[in-house]
Amino acid sequence: xxxxxxxxxxxxxxxxxxxxxxxxxxxxxxxxxxxxxxxxxxxxxxxxxxxxxxxxxxxxxxxxxxxxxxxxxxxxxxxxxxxxxxxxxxxxxxxxxxxxxxxxxxxxxxxxxxxxxxxxxxxxxxxxxxxxxxxxxxxxxxxxxxxxxxxxxxxxxxxxxxxxxxxxxxxxxxxxxxxxxxxxxxxxxxxxxxxxxxxxxxxxxxxxxxxxxxxxxxxxxxxxxx
Amino acid sequence: xxxxxxxxxxxxxxxxxxxxxxxxxxxxxxxxxxxxxxxxxxxxxxxxxxxxxxxxxxxxxxxxxxxxxxxxxxxxxxxxxxxxxxxxxxxxxxxxxxxxxxxxxxxxxxxxxxxxxxxxxxxxxxxxxxxxxxxxxxxxxxxxxxxxxxxxxxxxxxxxxxxxxxxxxxxxxxxxxxxxxxxxxxxxxxxxxxxxxxxxxxxxxxxxxxxxxxxxxxxxxxxxxx
Numbered sequence: 198x199x200x201x202x203x204x205x206x207x208x209x210x211x212x213x214x215x216x217x218x219x220x221x222x223x224x225x226x227x228x229x230x231x232x233x234x235x236x237x238x239x240x241x242x243x244x245x246x247x248x249x250x251x252x253x254x255x256x257x258x259x260x261x262x263x264x265x266x267x268x269x270x271x272x273x274x275x276x277x278x279x280x281x282x283x284x285x286x287x288x289x290x291x292x293x294x295x296x297x298x299x300x301x302x303x304x305x306x307x308x309x310x311x312x313x314x315x316x317x318x319x320x321x322x323x324x325x326x327x328x329x330x331x332x333x334x335x336x337x338x339x340x341x342x343x344x345x346x347x348x349x350x351x352x353x354x355x356x357x358x359x360x361x362x363x364x365x366x367x368x369x370x371x372x373x374x375x376x377x378x379x380x381x382x383x384x385x386x387x388x389x390x391x392x393x394x395x396x397x398x399x400x401x402x403x404x405x406x407x408x409x410x411x412x413x414x415x416x417x418x419x420x421x422x423x
Numbered sequence: 424x425x426x427x428x429x430x431x432x433x434x435x436x437x438x439x440x441x442x443x444x445x446x447x448x449x450x451x452x453x454x455x456x457x458x459x460x461x462x463x464x465x466x467x468x469x470x471x472x473x474x475x476x477x478x479x480x481x482x483x484x485x486x487x488x489x490x491x492x493x494x495x496x497x498x499x500x501x502x503x504x505x506x507x508x509x510x511x512x513x514x515x516x517x518x519x520x521x522x523x524x525x526x527x528x529x530x531x532x533x534x535x536x537x538x539x540x541x542x543x544x545x546x547x548x549x550x551x552x553x554x555x556x557x558x559x560x561x562x563x564x565x566x567x568x569x570x571x572x573x574x575x576x577x578x579x580x581x582x583x584x585x586x587x588x589x590x591x592x593x594x595x596x597x598x599x600x601x602x603x604x605x606x607x608x609x610x611x612x613x614x615x616x617x618x619x620x621x622x623x624x625x626x627x628x629x630x631x632x633x634x635x636x637x638x639x640x641x642x643x644x645x646x647x648x649x
Contacts, residue, residue: 315569397541413617
């Protein structure tokens with residue numbers, strides 16, 4: 198079976214399981230990776246996992262058996278390590294040539310269902326690392342009411358959709374000549390150093406927004422109407 | 424009355440109002456600023472506000488009257504502006520000489536009660552701006568189970584307390600010679616570029632941790648036992 202994308206379910210709480218199930222159903226040909234408690238979530242929703250990665254210290258013996266039964270390849274990591282369980286799972290993606298250039302959809306990484314703030318911030322900061330460069334411009338961190346896209350230098354369209362009320366543009370490091378066009382508030386070419394933000398921008402109806410920059414890493418946060 | 428600190432209540436949801444009331448009661452001599460819906464929260468809890476700042480488009484006519492009755496000085500901002508309501512409130516602090524060098528405790532800025540992710544990220548990113556430099560090393564963003572401290576270059580003790588299970592260290596921009604000492608995991612002098620993290624560190628019992636760096640901005644996230 199040819200895989201058209203990668204779906205990762207990480208360990209942070211996801212409030213609306215029905216929404217998660219529906220969303221995952223819309224990617225029947227995904228390569229699926231469950232990370233720690235995220236593997237349990239995927240198993241319980243009845244999905245087959247291509248991989249499960251984690252130290253699994255937050256699941257019971259019985260839950261671990263369920264994960265093993267649903268999973269093709271399980272990687273149990275030590276509890277004390279330099280990278281997080283999600284970091285390790287993302288390295289499995291970048292080192293798998295068959296997943297090269299496929300879009301990567303990550304659920305349960307932003308903790309909007311009530312997760313740890315340090316994990317959320319780490320899960321965004323990791324894209325400033327050389328190690329995760331191959332994921333730039335194809336990674337989406339998705340929750341029910343928000344989505345984070347992370348970009349490498351170049352020209353990128355941010356897709357307009359009626360559900361998105363706001364979008365915010367953030368730089369993760371030194372960025373050269375960042376512009377925002379085709380949006381309510383535009384930005385003339387600007388250089389930044391470090392973590393910087395332009396939030397509460399809005400789409401022009403039926404018009405994709407456009408960001409462009411020459412170096413560094415930029416991410417966009419989309420916020421839904423509530 | 425001599426003020427010993429500044430308390431800011433911003434607009435993001437705060438789940439546990441009883442906890443907020445108790446915490447604010449422990450600062451009876453604070454200079455109190457309510458930001459937008461945060462001003463309503465302070466008023467409803469029976470506190471007198473030195474200032475209320477915001478566009479107040481999220482409160483009703485009646486709620487706005489309640490805020491005005493509890494507030495010494497009210498600043499109504501336009502709805503469309505370059506800075507957020509909280510940014511403007513923080514500028515009121517830095518431009519008030521009588522609040523110089525007082526600790527600043529900000530509640531309702533991290534949205535752990537379910538706020539907007541873009542606001543949370545913006546509220547952290549703003550400390551990389553020259554404009555807010557006077558707040559570094561005296562600002563605390565506080566929620567019930569977590570706290571963010573933001574530091575300027577130098578030598579800083581991170582206070583150990585049994586309630587803190589983990590701490591994470593993050594750089595907001597280019598940081599030179601960052602070290603972490605007196606903690607479970609130490610860090611040898613390290614230079615970083617942009618937003619970087621070392622999470623899930625732990626205190627040595629009854630021992631404050633120590634961070635030190637020569638340039639740039641560093642923040643620490645404390646996470647409580649749950």
